[in-house]
Amino acid sequence: MMQVLSTRSGATTKECPPVGRLIILTGPSGVGKGTLLRSLLQRHSDLHYSVSVTTRLPRPGEIDGKHYNFISRGEFEKLVAAGELLEWAEYAGNYYGTPRETVINQTRSGKSVVLEIELEGARQVRASFKGARSIFILPPSIEELEKRIRGRAQDSEEAIARRLRRAKEEISAANEFDIQIVNDDLETAIKAVEAAIFG
Numbered sequence: 001m002m003q004v005l006s007t008r009s010g011a012t013t014k015e016c017p018p019v020g021r022l023i024i025l026t027g028p029s030g031v032g033k034g035t036l037l038r039s040l041l042q043r044h045s046d047l048h049y050s051v052s053v054t055t056r057l058p059r060p061g062e063i064d065g066k067h068y069n070f071i072s073r074g075e076f077e078k079l080v081a082a083g084e085l086l087e088w089a090e091y092a093g094n095y096y097g098t099p100r101e102t103v104i105n106q107t108r109s110g111k112s113v114v115l116e117i118e119l120e121g122a123r124q125v126r127a128s129f130k131g132a133r134s135i136f137i138l139p140p141s142i143e144e145l146e147k148r149i150r151g152r153a154q155d156s157e158e159a160i161a162r163r164l165r166r167a168k169e170e171i172s173a174a175n176e177f178d179i180q181i182v183n184d185d186l187e188t189a190i191k192a193v194e195a196a197i198f199g
């Protein structure tokens with residue numbers, strides 16, 4: 001909503017509309033990012049989740065257009081070539097990326113947008129959006145992380161092994177982020193992420 005301010009000369013100037021916030025949520029596979037975000041999105045209707053594009057195949061229960069836009073590698077490469085992605089990365093053998101236009105339009109209209117993305121993408125966004133708030137979700141331990149990935153029962157042994165190898169590299173980069181939150185007790189972690197986003 002554009003607000004008009006009067007100046008001393010009586011002329012009016014137009015105040016720039018409030019710019020929404022960009023929140024980056026990163027953490028190793030299986031740490032609980034999706035679980036935390038689902039809870040936050042239910043509690044905060046003014047928080048908008050950026051739906052990514054990916055070449056990964058849908059998991060059971062994942063809905064095209066809701067969890068991800070599931071596309072082919074050829075389609076993904078076209079989006080990259082056309083400059084339509086805010087950031088993108090290859091992770092565990094698949095491509096993932098954030099469509100640029102929706103995020104730019106939402107933040108320009110004052111909305112708060114959450115990107116749930118991996119480390120390389122987070123680095124790209126933090127480099128180009130200085131005001132973005134970046135949050136890294138840590139597991140209580142690597143053992144607990146592996147227990148959660150296996151407990152989710154959504155990934156093949158090969159995918160689990162790749163994710164756990166990458167997890168160790170990602171965790172070592174946690175201090176690059178503005179805020180680090182250990183997802184041990186879920187309710188405690190939800191409150192901590194809530195405070196990190198809205199505090």
Ligand SMILES: Nc1nc2c(ncn2[C@@H]2O[C@H](COP(=O)(O)OP(=O)(O)O)[C@@H](O)[C@H]2O)c(=O)[nH]1
Pocket residue numbers: 026027028029030033034052053056087088089091096097098116117118119120121122
């Ligand atoms: N760079 C980037 N990473 C993404 C994007 N969407 C999801 N990811 C990340 O890709 C990784 C794999 O996601 P997914 O296949 O859903 O597995 P999960 O993290 O084990 O649930 C996770 O770290 C996600 O945060 C995106 O648009 N860009």
Ligand SMILES: Nc1ncnc2c1ncn2[C@@H]1O[C@H](COP(=O)(O)OP(=O)(O)O)[C@@H](O)[C@H]1O
Pocket residue numbers: 027028029030031032033034035036148149151152183184185186189
């Ligand atoms: N604080 C927690 N304590 C125990 N299990 C959790 C916790 N948070 C999430 N989980 C479980 O861990 C698994 C991975 O969570 P998920 O949200 O899919 O992780 P991510 O999105 O980071 O890959 C799920 O089975 C989820 O129910």
